[in-house]
Amino acid sequence: MKYNQSNTPIVCFQSQSTCYRGTKPMVVKGVLWHSTGANNPNLSRYVQPSDTLALRAQDTYKDRDEALRIIGVNKYSNDLNHKERSMGMNAWIGKLANGTIATIQTMPWNWAPWGCGAGSRGSCNDGWIQFETCEDSLSDPAYAIQAYQESVELTAYLCKMFNIDPHGYVDFKGVKVPTIIDHATSHALGLGNNHGDIAHWYPKFGKSMATARDDVAAVLAGASNVIISAPSNTTDTYPTLRRGSTGEDVKKLQNTLLQLGYALGAIDGQFGPATESAVKLFQGTQKLTIDGIVGKNTWMALEAALKTKETPIVVAKTYTATIRDLTNEQAQELKTKYTNCEIKEQ
Structure with missing residues (x-):
C-alpha cells in the first residue's frame, strides 16, 4: 500500500472554507469518488493553505511559503479555502506544482463532506468519505x-483505517448502498444530486467502480504486483504489429483485411505468414512500403479503404490471345468473361 500510518497523504486543511466551518462529525460507512468536470488537473486550483499559522497547525507544511511551493500558487484566489462556497471534500487528487500526482487531505476523514448533494431518499454526505479528482481534457490515458x-491507493488506505469491506454494502435510508461508490451511483440510488462523475471519464480507459473495488481489495490483500494500466487500444490508437504479434489488435487487423477481400484463413489473433502476405499485398496496392509491418500509415490506409468499401483487385498478369473467325458477339462475350485478357479480332 502506498499510504499507511508512517506515510500519510499531504494534509492541508481548508480551515477557512465554508464547509470546514459548518460541517459536523459522521459515522464513516464508505468512500465516494468524484471528479471535477473542469479541464484543470492542478491541485492549486482548488486547494491552498490557510492564511494563519494557527489554522495550519495540523497541516503537513506549517510554513505557508513551503506549502505553496509544494502545491502551487493560485494567483486568482478562487480556491475553496478563500471563496465562500457551499461544498467541500475530505480530500483532493491531482497534480502538485512539480507535476506529480498526489492526494491532499483537506478535512478530517470523519467529518461530513458537502459533496454529492441530496436525492429523493437523502444524501451520502452523511457517512461516505468523499474525494474529488481534478480532471484534465479526459483524453490523456496516462493521467x-x-x-x-x-x-485506489487512497481508498484502500481509508478502507483499512475504518474497516470497510470494498465489496460490501450498507443498508442506508432504506437502500442497499455499496461501500465504494461514485457520484453517479449516489444519484441513481436517490442519495445524491444529478451528476455523472466518474462514469463519464474512467470507463473511456477501461476502468469503472467495479474494477476499483477489485483493485482496492487486491491492495488490501497485500498484493505487491497490482499493476493498473489502460487497455492496449487506449494507449496506442495505431499499435505496431508484425509477424509474431498476437492478441486482440491482430484480430482487428485480420478482420479488416478479410473485409477488404484478402484470404487469411482463421481470425485467430496470430500474426503468421498468411497475415503477413495479406498485409504486403495491401501495402502494394496503396503504394506503401512493402515490409509486412503494420504501423500508423498502414492502419490509416486500412481504415480509409474500409470506409470506402473498396475491395482491392490483385492482377497477377495480363495475357494477349489471338482467335480467328469470331463474330462480333463472340468476341464481346470473351472480353466480358476473360477480363484479364486482351481479345484481338483478326
Whole structure:
C-alpha cells in the first residue's frame, strides 16, 4: 500500500472554507469518488493553505511559503479555502506544482463532506468519505490511469483505517448502498444530486467502480504486483504489429483485411505468414512500403479503404490471345468473361 500510518497523504486543511466551518462529525460507512468536470488537473486550483499559522497547525507544511511551493500558487484566489462556497471534500487528487500526482487531505476523514448533494431518499454526505479528482481534457490515458491508481491507493488506505469491506454494502435510508461508490451511483440510488462523475471519464480507459473495488481489495490483500494500466487500444490508437504479434489488435487487423477481400484463413489473433502476405499485398496496392509491418500509415490506409468499401483487385498478369473467325458477339462475350485478357479480332 502506498499510504499507511508512517506515510500519510499531504494534509492541508481548508480551515477557512465554508464547509470546514459548518460541517459536523459522521459515522464513516464508505468512500465516494468524484471528479471535477473542469479541464484543470492542478491541485492549486482548488486547494491552498490557510492564511494563519494557527489554522495550519495540523497541516503537513506549517510554513505557508513551503506549502505553496509544494502545491502551487493560485494567483486568482478562487480556491475553496478563500471563496465562500457551499461544498467541500475530505480530500483532493491531482497534480502538485512539480507535476506529480498526489492526494491532499483537506478535512478530517470523519467529518461530513458537502459533496454529492441530496436525492429523493437523502444524501451520502452523511457517512461516505468523499474525494474529488481534478480532471484534465479526459483524453490523456496516462493521467487518467495515474489518477485512478491514486484513487485506489487512497481508498484502500481509508478502507483499512475504518474497516470497510470494498465489496460490501450498507443498508442506508432504506437502500442497499455499496461501500465504494461514485457520484453517479449516489444519484441513481436517490442519495445524491444529478451528476455523472466518474462514469463519464474512467470507463473511456477501461476502468469503472467495479474494477476499483477489485483493485482496492487486491491492495488490501497485500498484493505487491497490482499493476493498473489502460487497455492496449487506449494507449496506442495505431499499435505496431508484425509477424509474431498476437492478441486482440491482430484480430482487428485480420478482420479488416478479410473485409477488404484478402484470404487469411482463421481470425485467430496470430500474426503468421498468411497475415503477413495479406498485409504486403495491401501495402502494394496503396503504394506503401512493402515490409509486412503494420504501423500508423498502414492502419490509416486500412481504415480509409474500409470506409470506402473498396475491395482491392490483385492482377497477377495480363495475357494477349489471338482467335480467328469470331463474330462480333463472340468476341464481346470473351472480353466480358476473360477480363484479364486482351481479345484481338483478326
